[in-house]
Amino acid sequence: MKRVAHWWTEERRAYLLLVLPAVAVYWAVMAFPTVFSFILSLTSYNGGPIFNNPNIQLVGFTHYIRMFKDQYFWISLKNNGLIMAVSVFGQIPLGFLFAYVIHRKLVRFGDFFQTIIYLPCVISTIIVGRLWQSFFSPYGPFTEFMQKLQPGWENELFFDPNLAILPVLFVILWMYTGTYMIIFLANLQKIDPALIEAARIDGATEWQVLIRIMLPALSGVIVTACILAISGSLKSFDLLYAMTGGNPARRTSVLALYMYDNAFRHSPKYPLANAISVFMVLLSFALILMVRFTEAKFGGRE
Amino acid sequence: MKDQIIKKTDFHPVLRVFVYLMVAVFTVLTLYPLFWLFISSLKTNTEFQLNLLGWPQNPTFSNYPTAWRLAQFDTLFVNSIFFTTVSTLLVIAFSLMAGFAFAKIRSKATTFLHGSFIIGILLTLQSIMVPLFLMAISVGLYDTRLGVLIPYVGMGLPIGIYLCTEFIKSIPDSVVESARIDGASYFRIFASIITPMAKPVGVTLAILNVSGVWNEFMLINILVSRDALRTLPVGILKFSGALASDHGRQFAALTIGLVPMVVFYLIFRKQITKGVSAGAVKG
Numbered sequence: 001m002k003r004v005a006h007w008w009t010e011e012r013r014a015y016l017l018l019v020l021p022a023v024a025v026y027w028a029v030m031a032f033p034t035v036f037s038f039i040l041s042l043t044s045y046n047g048g049p050i051f052n053n054p055n056i057q058l059v060g061f062t063h064y065i066r067m068f069k070d071q072y073f074w075i076s077l078k079n080n081g082l083i084m085a086v087s088v089f090g091q092i093p094l095g096f097l098f099a100y101v102i103h104r105k106l107v108r109f110g111d112f113f114q115t116i117i118y119l120p121c122v123i124s125t126i127i128v129g130r131l132w133q134s135f136f137s138p139y140g141p142f143t144e145f146m147q148k149l150q151p152g153w154e155n156e157l158f159f160d161p162n163l164a165i166l167p168v169l170f171v172i173l174w175m176y177t178g179t180y181m182i183i184f185l186a187n188l189q190k191i192d193p194a195l196i197e198a199a200r201i202d203g204a205t206e207w208q209v210l211i212r213i214m215l216p217a218l219s220g221v222i223v224t225a226c227i228l229a230i231s232g233s234l235k236s237f238d239l240l241y242a243m244t245g246g247n248p249a250r251r252t253s254v255l256a257l258y259m260y261d262n263a264f265r266h267s268p269k270y271p272l273a274n275a276i277s278v279f280m281v282l283l284s285f286a287l288i289l290m291v292r293f294t295e296a297k298f299g300g301r302e
Numbered sequence: 303m304k305d306q307i308i309k310k311t312d313f314h315p316v317l318r319v320f321v322y323l324m325v326a327v328f329t330v331l332t333l334y335p336l337f338w339l340f341i342s343s344l345k346t347n348t349e350f351q352l353n354l355l356g357w358p359q360n361p362t363f364s365n366y367p368t369a370w371r372l373a374q375f376d377t378l379f380v381n382s383i384f385f386t387t388v389s390t391l392l393v394i395a396f397s398l399m400a401g402f403a404f405a406k407i408r409s410k411a412t413t414f415l416h417g418s419f420i421i422g423i424l425l426t427l428q429s430i431m432v433p434l435f436l437m438a439i440s441v442g443l444y445d446t447r448l449g450v451l452i453p454y455v456g457m458g459l460p461i462g463i464y465l466c467t468e469f470i471k472s473i474p475d476s477v478v479e480s481a482r483i484d485g486a487s488y489f490r491i492f493a494s495i496i497t498p499m500a501k502p503v504g505v506t507l508a509i510l511n512v513s514g515v516w517n518e519f520m521l522i523n524i525l526v527s528r529d530a531l532r533t534l535p536v537g538i539l540k541f542s543g544a545l546a547s548d549h550g551r552q553f554a555a556l557t558i559g560l561v562p563m564v565v566f567y568l569i570f571r572k573q574i575t576k577g578v579s580a581g582a583v584k585g
Contacts, residue, residue, distance in 0.1 A: 011407055014488035018403035022396040022459055023415060029456035030422050033433035040433065050440050098328070101321050106313065115571060116329045122567040122574070124517040126535040127559050130542050130552070135335050139549070141355055174331055179578060186579035206313065224582060227424075235426050238519045242539055256428035256520075263432045264524065270432060277429035284426055 034281065041274035046267075063275040072250055073276070076258040079165055083172055083236050083254065087229035090173045092222070095180025100210070102181075103188040114185070118178035128175060129242025133158075136167045161251035164244055168252060171239060176232065180225055187221045188214065223295045230287045234280055255280050336560070343553035350549045365554035373541035373555050374529065382516060382533040389451055390511040393458035394504050401466025402496050406478050407488065416467060422460030428520065435524050450525050454518070458511045461581055469503040470496060509570065509577035516563065534559050 041064070044057045067073050098117055102110040120128065136142045136157050143155040157163050191214065199209055215222075237256040240246060246253035246261065253261070255276060263273035342350060344361040353359065369375075403409070404416045434453055435444075443449030473496070481491045519535040526532065532540070538559045542552045567574060 010487065012409070015403045015407045015409050015411075018399040018407070018488070018492070019411075019415060022400035022419075022463060025396065025452060025456045026419060026422065026459045029434065029453045030425060030430065030460070031418060033430035033437065034425065036433045036437070037430060040436075050436060094324075097321075098325065101325065106318065106321055107325050113325050113329060114575075115568075116332050117325075118575070119332055119564070119567065121578075122513060122563045123560055124519070124535045124538075124563065126517075126519050126539045127556050130539070130556055131335055131339055134549075134553075135338070139351075139354055141334070141338055144355055174328075177328070179582075182575050182578050183582045186575070228582060231424055231426060235428055237428055238535075241519070256426075259428070259432065260524075263435070270436065273432045277432060280426055280429045284424065288424060 037274045037277050037281075041271050041278050043271055045270055047270070059271070063271045064279070066272060067275050067279065072253060072258055072261075073255075075251060076253040076255045079252060079254045080233055080236065082165060082169060084230055084233035086169045086173050087176065087233050088226055091177045091180050092225050092229060094173070094177045095225075096184050096218075096222075098177070098181040099184035099188055100214070103185055104206075114181070118182055120175045121178045125175075125238035126242045128171065129239045132167065132171045133243045158244065159248055161248050164248055164252045168240060168243055171243065172236070175239075180229075183221060183225060183228075184218065187218055191217050219295075223291060226291050227288050230291065231284050234284050339553050339560075340557055343550060343557050345550050347548060347550050365550040366558070369541070369551045369554040369558065372551070373537055374532075375537070375555075375558060377530060378532055378534045378537040381531060384447075385450060385454060385522075385533060386512055386515045389454035389458060389515050390508055392451075392455045393462050393511050394507050396455065397459060397462030397466040397507060398470075398497060398500055398504070399492065400463050401470050402492050404463070404467045405470035405473075406475070406496075416463070419460045419463040423464060425460070427457055431520060431524055434521070438525055445526055445528050445531065447531065450522055450531070453521055453525070454515050457521075458507075458514065461510060462507050465503050465506060465580065466500065469500060473499055505573055506577040506580050509574050510581045512566070513563070513574070 042058055042060060044055070044059050045053070048055070050056075098113070101107050102114055107113060134140050136155075138155045142157075143153070146153045146155070157167055196209055196213060199213060200206075204212070234255065236254045237260070240252060240254055240257055241260075244252040246257045250261075259273045259276040259280075262269045262276065338355065341357060341361075343365055344363065345353065345358045346360075346362065346364075349358060349360070400415075400419075404412050438444040438449045443452070477495060478491055481495060486494075517535060518533075519539070522531075522533055523536055526536070538555055541555050
């Protein structure tokens with residue numbers, strides 16, 4: 001009993017009780033499902049009880065092979081790639097530009113512009129999706145506008161498999177640029193104004209201040225922004241679900257939607273859906289590691 | 303703010319015009335669709351078809367009560383408020399508790415446990431929706447309030463734990479140590495010293511979680527099928543899908559759904575902005 005008492009100190013008891021609720025919930029609904037997903041992806045499970053089900057067999061990487069042979073997988077992956085490109089090369093530079101001009105007071109009413117540019121981020125993605133779907137639809141303002149420019153213009157945006165992704169990409173750029181603006185703005189404000197003033201007194205131009213002081217000071221934040229943009233692009237689901245549903249002909253599908261379709265539409269293909277989710281997790285980690293690696297190699301001035 | 307002032311000569315006038323133009327375009331692209339949505343919601347269907355863009359001839363609010371009734375906004379609001387408040391309170395409580403233990407009580411388990419939460423910041427929720435759905439069914443939590451609430455708390459924890467641990471670490475150890483010497487238990491220290499001091503991080507977490515859960519769609523869409531448990535995003539999408547050709551009412555429903563978050567944003571703009579940049583941590 002003495003040894004137990006020694007081990008069971010008040011410190012240990014407090015620690016255990018304090019971390020228990022968070023750890024229990026988190027492991028149950030986040031950590032375990034990730035592992036569970038991997039196991040399921042290797043089986044033939046297709047509904048029915050999960051435990052003690054004699055019909056479940058291990059089938060190895062069959063579902064991964066099936067996934068790689070599916071054309072819709074590649075279409076979805078390509079769309080995720082496009083979204084990622086818009087995020088990294090669109091949202092981040094634009095967000096930085098807005099943050100910079102507002103911070104340096106290049107435009108008046110900076111506060112007002114900041115409020116409006118961030119506004120889309122707080123609206124539910126579902127509402128945003130429905131709103132823009134109507135906006136770009138044949139009865140929306142976009143059609144009217146195009147017909148003013150070019151009489152007789154037919155709106156086939158959502159019917160043409162090659163065009164349908166464009167409005168989505170536009171909305172993604174519109175919606176999340178504000179997030180990056182806010183992040184950059186917060187970090188620009190952390191730069192000591194005295195430093196910039198000193199540089200200016202020494203005769204540095206505004207351009208030199210931007211290149212030599214501001215960008216280096218923000219290099220860490222830019223990496224963070226890239227990581228956010230990459231993991232954010234892989235998360236795209238709600239907007240596409242509400243705006244196009246992945247159509248026409250599943251040409252605007254993304255990985256998360258492709259997985260959803262396999263799990264919840266038609267007959268369920270749970271193992272395939274789980275193979276997709278494992279692929280998504282691995283892809284996300286691989287891309288983030290790549291960003292980290294690039295940072296370590298070329299950046300690191302922070 | 304003298305040091306903020308830039309000499310006008312530093313920027314070419316063309317550049318300034320360009321910058322203004324960019325900002326203005328973005329502003330119009332945000333305000334115009336919302337304005338179009340609102341005026342369209344004041345039109346009857348007949349008028350909408352004749353007059354797609356203009357100001358309504360006979361503005362009417364009659365779409366609103368109908369949309370409210372048909373989409374069952376009472377239920378949607380009650381559920382959204384319930385899930386948002388309860389999950390936010392639990393996330394804050396659990397994060398502060400665990401954050402306190404990770405930051406101020408020595409244990410060999412901390413590296414591993416804390417690390418597991420940090421990995422969670424990078425986990426895409428999308429990738430666990432199928433396992434969560436299967437688990438909810440097999441333990442009987444499918445289509446229940448609890449079955450939605452637990453994942454909502456779980457998904458808020460990684461960032462919550464990260465922010466709370468960092469924040470509580472910044473409280474000097476001597477505060478905890480001197481209270482220990484005075485004979486206070488860890489729970490006493492947590493309740494009467496740490497919690498009051500952690501108010502700023504609590505506010506940040508509340509902001510992040512409220513906007514996250516209020517707008518959450520994907521999980522609740524697969525974990526719930528009963529009308530009685532639907533939240534705003536699910537209800538609005540179902541309604542607008544079913545009545546896609548009934549424009550006036552659909553737009554009224556979208557407007558009703560839009561207003562709370564926009565008001566919340568305009569009131570807590572400063573805190574939201576701070577919360578977003580605090581929440582943007584790299585993994």
